[in-house]
Amino acid sequence: MAAETQVAELIAGWTLKEKVGQLFILAFPGKSAEAARKMVAEYNLGGCYLSQDNAETFTEAHQLNQSLDVIVKHHHRLPLLLGVDQEGAWGVLVGESTTGPGNLALGVPDTVTGTERMYQVIGDEMRYAGFNCILGPCCDVNFNPESPIIDTRSFGDQPKKVSAHSAAAVRGLHQGNITACAKHFPGHGDTQGDTHRDIPRVDKSYDELKANDLAPFQAAINAGVDLMMTSHILYPQLDDTYPATLSSVILQQVLRKDMGFDGIIISDSMNMGAIQHHYTPVEAAVRAMQAGITMIMLSEEHYDHSEAYLDKQLAMIHGVIDAVKSGELSEQVIDTALQKVVRFKLDKLLPMPLFHKVSMPAGQIVARNAAEAAVTWVRGGVKTSGQKLYVINATPAASYHNLMNPRGIGPNQSQPAYEAFIQTLRQTEAVWQEVSVDQLPDSCSDGYLVVITENHPLPGEDFDQVQAQQLVQQLSQDFSNLIVVALRSPYDLLRYPSVSHYLCAHSSRPESAAAAARVLAGDHAAGHGCAVSRVD
Numbered sequence: 001m002a003a004e005t006q007v008a009e010l011i012a013g014w015t016l017k018e019k020v021g022q023l024f025i026l027a028f029p030g031k032s033a034e035a036a037r038k039m040v041a042e043y044n045l046g047g048c049y050l051s052q053d054n055a056e057t058f059t060e061a062h063q064l065n066q067s068l069d070v071i072v073k074h075h076h077r078l079p080l081l082l083g084v085d086q087e088g089a090w091g092v093l094v095g096e097s098t099t100g101p102g103n104l105a106l107g108v109p110d111t112v113t114g115t116e117r118m119y120q121v122i123g124d125e126m127r128y129a130g131f132n133c134i135l136g137p138c139c140d141v142n143f144n145p146e147s148p149i150i151d152t153r154s155f156g157d158q159p160k161k162v163s164a165h166s167a168a169a170v171r172g173l174h175q176g177n178i179t180a181c182a183k184h185f186p187g188h189g190d191t192q193g194d195t196h197r198d199i200p201r202v203d204k205s206y207d208e209l210k211a212n213d214l215a216p217f218q219a220a221i222n223a224g225v226d227l228m229m230t231s232h233i234l235y236p237q238l239d240d241t242y243p244a245t246l247s248s249v250i251l252q253q254v255l256r257k258d259m260g261f262d263g264i265i266i267s268d269s270m271n272m273g274a275i276q277h278h279y280t281p282v283e284a285a286v287r288a289m290q291a292g293i294t295m296i297m298l299s300e301e302h303y304d305h306s307e308a309y310l311d312k313q314l315a316m317i318h319g320v321i322d323a324v325k326s327g328e329l330s331e332q333v334i335d336t337a338l339q340k341v342v343r344f345k346l347d348k349l350l351p352m353p354l355f356h357k358v359s360m361p362a363g364q365i366v367a368r369n370a371a372e373a374a375v376t377w378v379r380g381g382v383k384t385s386g387q388k389l390y391v392i393n394a395t396p397a398a399s400y401h402n403l404m405n406p407r408g409i410g411p412n413q414s415q416p417a418y419e420a421f422i423q424t425l426r427q428t429e430a431v432w433q434e435v436s437v438d439q440l441p442d443s444c445s446d447g448y449l450v451v452i453t454e455n456h457p458l459p460g461e462d463f464d465q466v467q468a469q470q471l472v473q474q475l476s477q478d479f480s481n482l483i484v485v486a487l488r489s490p491y492d493l494l495r496y497p498s499v500s501h502y503l504c505a506h507s508s509r510p511e512s513a514a515a516a517a518r519v520l521a522g523d524h525a526a527g528h529g530c531a532v533s534r535v536d
Contacts, residue, residue: 007342018044025297026313033067047081052408065130079349087136089152094412098363101507105374107155108531112168114370119169121363123176128358133179137169139216140189145491151457156531159212163219170223182220183229187213201234227264251292266295282319294337371515376527378490380501385522388447389432393418394468417454417487420513428521449479454508455488493535
């Protein structure tokens with residue numbers, strides 16, 4: 001049977017409800033596949049967004065995904081698109097999976113070999129878990145150091161370098177035989193806002209966007225990326241009415257026609273504040289389909305802990321069905337999207353091998369090497385061998401309260417980066433002493449005062465850094481022999497003109513904290529430089 005004939009016959013056999021359901025990627029709370037049974041059986045659900053809330057271990061992921069597969073096959077459905085935010089700085093199965101240090105750390109070297117290898121590890125491990133789509137890489141360029149949500153999720157602030165690493169990430173995922181989704185088109189790196197809360201604006205001309213923000217997405221497209229996730233951001237010089245997810249100008253003219261992307265366009269979660277605060281759910285979904293979205297994603301159950309969450313998702317599907325019946329939304333729009341989705345599933349998802357064995361130790365070596373390559377002296381640099389180190393955590397205990405989010409979205413690591421740093425330091429031969437502010441010697445003249453900072457990009461929330469920044473600013477005035485070890489991005493250095501020695505891991509992941517500890521102890525040499533150009 002010819003491919004197009006097979007696609008057409010499948011679509012022709014579906015009811016309108018089944019057609020619309022195939023264009024939705026929904027989430028569900030908890031670890032049981034039964035929560036999705038009705039959506040699959042009755043609505044022909046297209047995919048699921050899965051998080052740490054759905055599976056915390058590989059065993060749980062196997063149980064969930066194999067159970068979902070049984071449900072899918074029992075009802076004679078196409079494979080579900082099973083997407084996860086395994087992108088380094090954010091992750092799933094965290095604690096068991098090899099997340100690596102994250103994109104900003106991967107973006108430190110001029111070569112992209114580490115990025116390609118790390119993303120192949122990510123692809124291999126997530127297929128082993130039973131997932132078939134990585135919602136990454138982030139192709140956003142970190143133009144705004146005040147961005148609360150991108151930060152270490154980006155490969156840096158240089159478009160050419162971000163482009164090279166974005167393409168390498170796509171190649172790596174494909175080498176891991178998994179599908180890749182570039183995000184957040186046309187770029188979330190030049191905002192001060194977080195779309196989990198409201199609609200940010202990026203007031204740039206099309207020429208500016210093409211030369212900068214759009215370049216990594218074009219590189220990902222040229223590398224064969226399978227999906228593109230949109231952002232809920234307003235680009236008034238392209239479309240002064242609608243954010244990208246709802247803009248036909250941005251999706252049809254820019255992405256499809258000008259950039260040549262012919263794959264699946266999925267929305268960022270339509271439950272995020274940027275959409276919820278300005279549109280009704282059905283209004284947003286209909287407008288998104290009219291604009292050119294192929295699949296609508298509703299993943300942010302993090303913001304809705306009510307028992308009616310699943311009902312709200314189904315209500316949006318029914319709203320789209322009603323819009324087709326009333327003529328507000330053309331059924332041809334639905335059928336055109338379906339042709340792409342069905343062809344994609346037959347070509348990419350149906351033959352994808354899942355649950356294969358992987359070498360976890362081999363992946364961890366790749367992650368360790370990537371983390372070590374990212375630790376650099378962004379300012380100054382000293383040899384601490386033989387010197388006494390007085391180590392202090394700048395982050396107060398209260399700042400860690402939201403390190404793990406209620407619905408498993410975000411970093412998901414239960415261990416503060418500082419703890420991973422200390423655990424590794426204990427394994428070295430360094431001479432050191434952990435101290436508090438009240439225990440500080442007058443001058444630490446027999447060595448160095450080492451203050452540890454960290455940050456975590458959290459969806460819709462902030463990791464509180466105010467007290468930590470105040471402490472570093474004060475210590476930099478009081479101690480000339482101060483070393484700041486940044487288990488985070490280097491942008492914080494802009495606040496510390498008096499700090500002479502700034503060692504940056506470009507990540508808060510445990511492997512990066514460990515790598516920074518080994519450098520400080522003299523067990524591993526650090527480079528000089530930075531993944532970003534806005535700090536010296």
